Amino acid sequence: MLQQFNEKNKNLKVYIDGKLYHRDEAKVSVFDSVVQGGDAVWEGIRVYNGRIFCLDKHLQRLQDSAHAMAFTQIPSNDEIKKAIFKTLEANNMRDGVHMRLTLTRGKKITSGMDPRLNQYGPTLIVLAEWKPPVYPPSITLVTSNIRRNSPSTIDSKIHHNNLINNILAKIEANYAKADAALMLDLYGYVSEANGTNIFMVRNGQVLTPHADSCLPGITRATIIRLCMDNNIPILEKNISLTEMYTADEVFVSGTMGELTAVSAIDGRKIVNKSTKSVLTEINKLFTALTKTEGEPLPF
Numbered sequence: 482m483l484q485q486f487n488e489k490n491k492n493l494k495v496y497i498d499g500k501l502y503h504r505d506e507a508k509v510s511v512f513d514s515v516v517q518g519g520d521a522v523w524e525g526i527r528v529y530n531g532r533i534f535c536l537d538k539h540l541q542r543l544q545d546s547a548h549a550m551a552f553t554q555i556p557s558n559d560e561i562k563k564a565i566f567k568t569l570e571a572n573n574m575r576d577g578v579h580m581r582l583t584l585t586r587g588k589k590i591t592s593g594m595d596p597r598l599n600q601y602g603p604t605l606i607v608l609a610e611w612k613p614p615v616y617p618p619s620i621t622l623v624t625s626n627i628r629r630n631s632p633s634t635i636d637s638k639i640h641h642n643n644l645i646n647n648i649l650a651k652i653e654a655n656y657a658k659a660d661a662a663l664m665l666d667l668y669g670y671v672s673e674a675n676g677t678n679i680f681m682v683r684n685g686q687v688l689t690p691h692a693d694s695c696l697p698g699i700t701r702a703t704i705i706r707l708c709m710d711n712n713i714p715i716l717e718k719n720i721s722l723t724e725m726y727t728a729d730e731v732f733v734s735g736t737m738g739e740l741t742a743v744s745a746i747d748g749r750k751i752v753n754k755s756t757k758s759v760l761t762e763i764n765k766l767f768t769a770l771t772k773t774e775g776e777p778l779p780f
């Protein structure tokens with residue numbers, strides 16, 4: 482499940498701090514905090530049919546992450562929206578687009594860890610690519626030896642660019658020839674996959690881990706809301722690996738790949754003992770929502 486280069490993305494225009502650059506010229510300073518310490522926050526956002534899906538929720542999470550990291554001179558949501566619209570318009574993008582929005586702590590006056598060295602304000606990057614959902618119809622998972630960060634180390638409520646925790650897990654999955662890594666929390670309960678949230682279905686009930694160590698994903702929140710609104714029983718709880726192995730259905734969720742079925746975990750096939758698929762039902766509801774909900778593009 483390795484993403485490939487898309488020729489359509491050859492001449493992308495990328496927004497950095499008010500200006501658009503050809504992708505080959507889109508660069509940040511070697512003194513930028515994201516280079517120096519992964520000191521940045523980000524959002525992955527999708528554009529469907531002339532609308533930016535869940536834009537306000539993504540901007541709220543970005544603002545919260547930046548505030549928790551004590552960034553200064555954080556751009557307002559209106560300023561960020563203008564940057565997004567400018568980028569999408571310059572690339573003539575209205576559908577089938579994935580955007581990576583990054584806000585770094587900005588440039589430093591000299592190399593070093595101390596945020597007081599950041600005296601220029603943050604750097605805003607909008608990278609929009611032609612990218613339909615990236616996952617195949619189903620994926621396999623392998624449990625990683627790397628535990629997902631807990632609030633006692635790096636709080637997953639901050640959507641930061643320090644992705645090494647997840648990247649180490651993904652490396653394990655690559656060596657194990659699985660599509661993604663399943664990460665446990667410090668207590669051994671299932672937390673999430675390396676880049677997506679996780680759900681299981683048993684006897685018609687949907688279960689998902691508490692958002693203690695996993696990212697509180699926006700797709701995850703959307704699924705919980707859809708279940709509640711459509712009388713599909715849903716519960717957040719501690720989930721063990723054995724519960725996952727023996728579930729009727731397991732699926733992962735995220736902006737990049739939407740909802741994707743998991744066919745096996747650690748070699749154990751996920752076998753649906755029921756005659757119906759709750760995932761299919763939720764998927765239909767989710768797809769319908771992407772057609773109607775979101776911030777309309779002004780161009």
Ligand SMILES: Cc1ncc(COP(=O)(O)O)c(C=O)c1O
Pocket residue numbers: 525647673674675676677678695696697698699700701734735736737
């Ligand atoms: C570790 C991790 N979990 C889950 C997700 C899915 O979150 P969302 O649904 O907000 O895209 C992401 C996306 O960035 C992620 O990095």
